[in-house]
Structures are given as C-alpha cells and as structure tokens.
Amino acid sequence: MNIPGIFVREFWDISWLIWAFVLGSLIGLVIRLASNGGGTFMAPTKSFPELAAFTKDDQQRFLREASKKAFSALSFVPVLVVLAFLWVGFALAATVQKVTALPVWAVCVLPPLFGGLGFWLGGRLEAHRVRPFLKKLIDGQNGKSVA
Numbered sequence: 224m225n226i227p228g229i230f231v232r233e234f235w236d237i238s239w240l241i242w243a244f245v246l247g248s249l250i251g252l253v254i255r256l257a258s259n260g261g262g263t264f265m266a267p268t269k270s271f272p273e274l275a276a277f278t279k280d281d282q283q284r285f286l287r288e289a290s291k292k293a294f295s296a297l298s299f300v301p302v303l304v305v306l307a308f309l310w311v312g313f314a315l316a317a318t319v320q321k322v323t324a325l326p327v328w329a330v331c332v333l334p335p336l337f338g339g340l341g342f343w344l345g346g347r348l349e350a351h352r353v354r355p356f357l358k359k360l361i362d363g364q365n366g367k368s369v370a
Contacts, residue, residue: 226322233321234314243309246338247302270350273361285364289357301345301352308341309334 233239274282312334320330 226318229321230314230318233317234311236314236317239313239317240306240310242313243306243334246334247305247309247341250338250342270346271354271357273354273357285357285360286353289353289360292356292360293353301349304345304348305338305341308344309338312337 271282271286274285277285315337316330316333319325319333320327
C-alpha cells in the first residue's frame with residue numbers, strides 16, 4: 224500500500240480545501256461573535272496578562288487599538304495556519320479511512336483535533352503579533368515615554 228501517495232492525492236483534492244475554508248470561517252465567526260467585541264480575531268483577552276489591571280472596557284479599547292496598529296500582511300498568517308491544519312486534518316482522515324478498517328466516527332475526530340490545534344497555534348501567533356503594540360499603548364497610557 225502506498226500510504227504517502229494516497230495522502231498526497233487526498234491532500235491535493237480541492238474539496239478538502241473548500242471544507243477547511245468553510246469550517247474555519249464558521250468557527251472563526253462564532254469565536255468572533257463570542258469574543259465580547261475584542262480587537263483580536265483568535266487571541267482571547269486572557270492571552271494578554273498586561274491587561275489585568277484595567278477594566279473590561281479599557282481592555283477592549285486597548286486590544287482594538289493595538290490590533291489596528293498591528294494589522295499588516297502578516298495578520299493573515301494565523302488564519303492561514305488554521306486553514307492549513309484543517310486541510311491536513313481532512314486529508315489525513317480521508318487517508319486513514321481508505322487504508323484502515325476504522326469506523327467513520329473514529330476517523331471524524333481528526334479534522335476537529337487538527338482544527339483545534341490550528342486555532343490554538345493561530346491564537347498564539349496573533350497574540351505574539353499584537354503584544355508589542357499593546358505594550359506601547361499601555362506604556363503611553365501610564366505616562367511612560369514611548370520609544
């Protein structure tokens with residue numbers, strides 16, 4: 224059996240990319256709606272311990288301003304990471320289904336598992352991107368000189 228060849232064929236099947244995009248978009252929309260209007264897409268407010276001393280309104284304001292300043296072409300990297308992880312999860316699930324006798328419900332665990340890992344990594348990448356801008360805003364708010 225040529226398992227790597229089957230995986231590559233499944234990986235380049237465009238339908239898995241479409242499914243990954245649709246599922247990632249829906250999950251991202253749900254996360255965005257549940258995020259209390261924060262400025263980041265995937266990184267929750269608790270990812271930024273610097274904000275603990277501020278009220279919820281100030282936290283959201285700081286996050287919104289920092290994410291606007293941090294926006295660039297690199298802002299799409301976390302979304303692409305999620306898309307790639309979901310795509311790999313779908314392709315791996317299809318490959319495992321073809322080469323093993325596992326039931327469908329056992330294989331259906333792989334895409335959400337990979338998608339969850341992708342969202343976690345994407346949130347960490349987004350927090351890493353926004354944090355320097357957030358620190359500058361907080362330092363400016365506290366009266367320190369901003370370099």
